[in-house]
Amino acid sequence: MSALKPRSSDSNAILKGGTDPFLYNPRRINATQGKPSIVRNEALEFIVIVQNPYVFDLELQSLSLSTSGVPFESNPTSLALAIGSLVIRGCVVQAPGGVPREFVIPLATEEEEERLTHKRSAALCEAGRFKYSGLDNFPWERKNKSRNSGLGSSRSSKTMLFLECKVIPKQPLLRIRRTTVTHGALMLYDGEMSSIRIRFENISPLPIDFVRLTFDDSTITPAQQALAEGELSVFETYETEYALIHRPVFSWIKNDSVAIAPGRKVTLTINCFGKVGCTEGTIHASYSYIHRNPDDDGSAKIPSSVGSEAKHVERLLD
Numbered sequence: 001m002s003a004l005k006p007r008s009s010d011s012n013a014i015l016k017g018g019t020d021p022f023l024y025n026p027r028r029i030n031a032t033q034g035k036p037s038i039v040r041n042e043a044l045e046f047i048v049i050v051q052n053p054y055v056f057d058l059e060l061q062s063l064s065l066s067t068s069g070v071p072f073e074s075n076p077t078s079l080a081l082a083i084g085s086l087v088i089r090g091c092v093v094q095a096p097g098g099v100p101r102e103f104v105i106p107l108a109t110e111e112e113e114e115r116l117t118h119k120r121s122a123a124l125c126e127a128g129r130f131k132y133s134g135l136d137n138f139p140w141e142r143k144n145k146s147r148n149s150g151l152g153s154s155r156s157s158k159t160m161l162f163l164e165c166k167v168i169p170k171q172p173l174l175r176i177r178r179t180t181v182t183h184g185a186l187m188l189y190d191g192e193m194s195s196i197r198i199r200f201e202n203i204s205p206l207p208i209d210f211v212r213l214t215f216d217d218s219t220i221t222p223a224q225q226a227l228a229e230g231e232l233s234v235f236e237t238y239e240t241e242y243a244l245i246h247r248p249v250f251s252w253i254k255n256d257s258v259a260i261a262p263g264r265k266v267t268l269t270i271n272c273f274g275k276v277g278c279t280e281g282t283i284h285a286s287y288s289y290i291h292r293n294p295d296d297d298g299s300a301k302i303p304s305s306v307g308s309e310a311k312h313v314e315r316l317l318d
Helices: 011-015 110-128 139-159 220-229 234-246
Strands: 037-039 062-069 078-080 084-094 101-104 163-168 174-179 193-202 210-217 265-273 281-288 314-317
Touching (some): 193 281
Parallel strands (some): 037 163
Antiparallel strands (some): 062 084, 084 101, 174 193
8 A cells, every 4th residue: 555655755854853933944943854965076155145234345355165074165166076074164355455254153042042132132222221230330341341251152153053064976957859749738527548758868077877757646635635635435435536546647667677778868758648627747857967976076985974776866857
């Protein structure tokens, strides 16, 4: 019955355990999530928002990312030059005639958010006060209090968390060259069989030795929900299960020997079965370079933190 198990969707992650009032908060980190994977020698995009607190214009001579870990080339187009762990600490800003200065941008954890909230509230409270009691009324006592609060924040900065990425070896890149589906639609009668031919092209310098196709259509989710509710009769339950397993909308004869050399093309044929109620479908093409040689990465050894046995698969949608 594993084939009838409902498939998990990305929308379920939004509904589970949401403590943040926003559906998506890019600055909040989840401790259970792993490191995001980035590919070696592929361009990375980071959006850095710089705010000018003055009333006059500021001119910046250079702006680059501050990183630690593996070598990283921070240009207008950033490239990870080696395999391993990459930590994004913040950015380095230099004004004309000045020295470069690093601005650390940690991830906003719950403890960091609470610390910043207390710091802002204390600053607002002190800004609105004009009377102090006892020895706090002396100016030097006020300076000592502000200095002590600064030391507390510097001590807590030792536990700051930064965006940490895992740089994986260079991956192949596959694209859809052409398909036999005109205007992105295919019309079939109920029970009619047809086929779709998709031509893939390997546009990377690495070969592809693993290709797997998975499918999804608009009839699967309603059938799974009807089976989960348990209100169908025995005959209807059998027919629904049989249609899901033995009469899928899309099918493909698996061929484990599919290999695409660099710059080469391959055509795969997908069978289509007409079914009442099917209005849309999705074809997922997963591909990878599994039997990798160490010389293909341009390095003699892969760090143990990455793991030479790890297999990375990319996905293409149609």
